[in-house]
Amino acid sequence: MTPSKTPIAAAALAAALCLAGCSAPGGGATARLPTLDGQPPLVVAHRGASGYLPEETLEAYARAIDLGADYIEMDLVSTRDGVLITRHDPNLAISTDVASRPEFAARKKTIQVDGETQTGWFSNDFTLAEIQRLGAISTDAERPQQFNGQYKVPTFQQVIDLAKAKSRETGRTIGIYPETKNPTYFRDLGLPLEDKLIAMLEAAGWNSRGAPVFVQSFEPGSLKYMKGKGLKTKTVQLIDGDGIDLKTGAMTYAVPVDRPYEWTKAGDRRNFDVMVTPAGLAEIKTYADGIGPWKRYIVSTKGTIGADGKPVDVNRDGKINDADAVSTAPTTLVADAHKAGLFVHPFTFRNESRRLASDYKGDPANEYIVFYRLGVDGVFTDFTDTALAARGAWVKDMGR
Template sequence: MARPFASCLHAARLTRTAFATAAALALGACATPSGTLSTLDGKPPLVVAHRGASGQLPEETLEAYARAIELGADVIEMDLLSTRDGVLVTRHDPNLATSTDVAAHPEFAARKKTKQVDGETQTGWFVDEFTLAELKTLGAISTDAERPQQFNGRFKVPTFQEVVDLAKAKSKETGRTIAIYPETKNPTYFRDLGLPMEDKLIAILEAAGWNSRNAPVFVQSFEPGSLKYMKRQGLKTPMVQLIDGDGIDMKTGAITYAVPVDRPYEWTQAGDRRNFSVMVTPAGLAEIKTYADGIGPWKRYIVSIRGTIGADGKPVDVNRDGKINDADATSTAPTTLVADAHQAGLFVHPFTFRNESRRLASDYQGDAKNEYLAFYRLGVDGVFTDFTDTALAARATYLQQAGR
């Protein structure tokens, strides 16, 4: 008799023919007969707090990470950047205008400039122009206008070391292991500035006793070269290749590509014009397996969306809120990416799951838990989420339905 996971793979391959919907249903059913889950290791999917509890508090702060842990996150995720004096800190963008109150600091007004970041022209204040001491005078702010604003400016930008210390302390305090998920963000940009991050990341993990296959650490990057370098330098933790895209063609559901999320920037520098799309092919997954243990794809590589197109050839504002977004679209049949990655021996942690209605396809009926359930049933091994509590509630429902 075929093992449940083998049956799931068989069902997933049907999506290459005319049976996409049947495959989706079969994948959902694979988790139910005897409590066997269709994740790569058969364990419940991880809930990864994307930048901490970023749906509630300013992202990538100690307070946001602590809140995510309190909510029950298995893993806290952070992006690493380098200050001018070479200290790794947790921010999503080199441009501090995005996530701090730097614009309100007149003492730094003269540092505003226009720079190229991974091929994109940006104007603002850049982390590599600030020492750690200067950075610590800034306050973090919410990056989404729909989210709470009352905490803006109250929390500081932490160092990576401070986040490691927090994870260790909270693990001891709670009696459960809190894993970390650092990303080398814009590694080519920082390397070109003489501020490479990889060796410093490895050194911090070594000092923490966390450079091993069993350490509570996943190291991620959009740039294969960064991961390959760390592997050569002796990093032993699981590594994850991130896979991005720019948007969705609402007419076809196809992923679109544009700078700076069309390809790893190291490819652009080398004149390689391929897009991230090559990474999700069987050949691309096989290549990733040579240097990484899993993939972190944009969730649209697994389940895309398609809008209603009007007579003028443009997407229709179905809910008549004056905007065209995910809420005006419906989900398409799932691809075979999860099954293909599992067949290649790679786990799958898609990003990013959020609660706002504008980010939920109409078939989820305004309930973010329905989106999580759809992905859990497809066998993803974890999810990046801005809303830890919602992801956990959906996981509890999924496990109950699966007989776990």
């Protein structure tokens, strides 16, 4: 689906987005919320409270839970000895202090990960004991750096244990949202992720339809394999893209986020956008319960283009980013997915001004409200507290 290219004013957007769940004039009764199940959208802590602490650490997950997250989200990669750990990337240089550890200097190498050439240190070359000597670091230079190196890389089992312990402590169910990360990469190394994930959920008593678990992947084959091997939890097909053409608002595609890597390996040249067509959604429904699209498939952005044909640095900060763009009219993806019986959990919502279209006026709550009104069933966020505050305000406004 090509994102809509027509920018509209904030007032018009609000009117366009007042769906069936809006309050009736004069304070009349309100209809059900526009989510698939009529319930408030879930707040999923993307890699934990990653806006505040180094991501995918026990400390980040605990902070997100304390802030009120419904689910905590984690990416699973494998160690050399076959243990599932929570890292967004196999390349440990991105989110740990491995580069500063002289004892591991000789393990630095350049390899291909999902078709992308990367240089660094890779989880599959380290035992769990070695990885647990590393310290996690922030992956965003504009976020707090004072915690770098203080927290360790947890195992998936430790995160399961934390979620269960926090559920007992708080009296509310804390769900988990694991992703099989780079599953073809690890399968080719003889370190497949899927069977271990299923076994761990089974041991936790969480391999059931009603368990507080969503299992996600960018690769359909990983989800289909797990379903065939007895995974009973809700599953989510993730849908990515590389960027936005600010001239048109259209999605752009580039390695490694152009398509599921298993498609590339099989010679299938289609991009992720085929998944958001009615036919693509119908196919996803045969093996998954929902989709996790990059939010730009739902509301894109479009910049101001100068006489030279290039995007204009509208706020004159020396950088071209979302703050120099405006949001475009929403696509029909949420409605199309709901029609297909799929829930929609878009990613990733963040607070930084450089990541907010200018018409949100620097307030991330304005972006959440747009998506909540469209009927998304959950949001992946780096800032749990902001997502919850916006949800609370919206639900109250809906008379719920």
